[in-house]
Amino acid sequence: MTTRFGLIAAVSMVLAGSFAGAASADEIEVKMLNNNGKGKFMLFEPDFIKAKVGDTIKFVPTNKGHNAEAIPAIWPEGGGEFVGELNKEVVLKIEKPGVYGIKCKPHYPMGMIALIVAGDELPNKDQLESYKPAGTAEKRYLELKEQVGK
Template sequence: MLKAVLAAGALVGLVAAAGQASAAEVQVKMLNKGAQGTMVFEPAHVKLKPGDTVRFIPTDPGHNAESIKGMLPPGAQVVKGPLSKELVVKFDKAGVYGLKCTPHWGMGMVFVAKVGQAANLADAEAVAAKAPPLAKKRLTASLAAVK
């Protein structure tokens, strides 16, 4: 009996280890109002491993997720999701990624993902510095948070 319990425990351990090795999915809500204010991605920043995905969920309609020009690693795919639709983005290449909601860029609706080592962090910070004031504020905070 004890032997069987130990075997079952070992099996659970193996399954858990396999789960950690495979890609993870993070869910990000697109909201009119969240804990950090109006027009937000929630969470506003995440740390990922290469191959992980983010599912952008249109909890409130009228939002999307689009790559911010110059805020993605060299060779990474530019994304532009449709308004009010769910979008799943796979982050294959290491680096820092900035995304925005197209209609609410000026209101600071931005998102940052750091995947593995962020070799392009200085470039991303330079882009953030030139963003509209609210976007700049949130991008700068998120870039600092994932550093």
């Protein structure tokens, strides 16, 4: 019995240790949706994400026909490559502070975009002003941009 309790205690300590290690980095889930049931179609939910360096953003293909990939014009230097496949879960690891623009390639023209803001200092913040979204993406882009720094 003593041995078994000893083992359980040891396992518990290992588990507690790994949870403590993970506590500083969060995994944030973003759904890729056809609609949100509130009159919004083709969207990331959430579409404005506050994160920190070390976090991972997991894009989940809740509905079919979507992907998640970088908007290269809104991407921090050293932020890495990011192109998810259609209908596939894809994970972005945040390695650098800054603003990250995300789009769904098929639905970008319908405004399927998201912004991730990581950290307080945003070295590529100017990209938000110089970026010119196309078509319907503009309305949503302006709404998202409004939220940066709030």
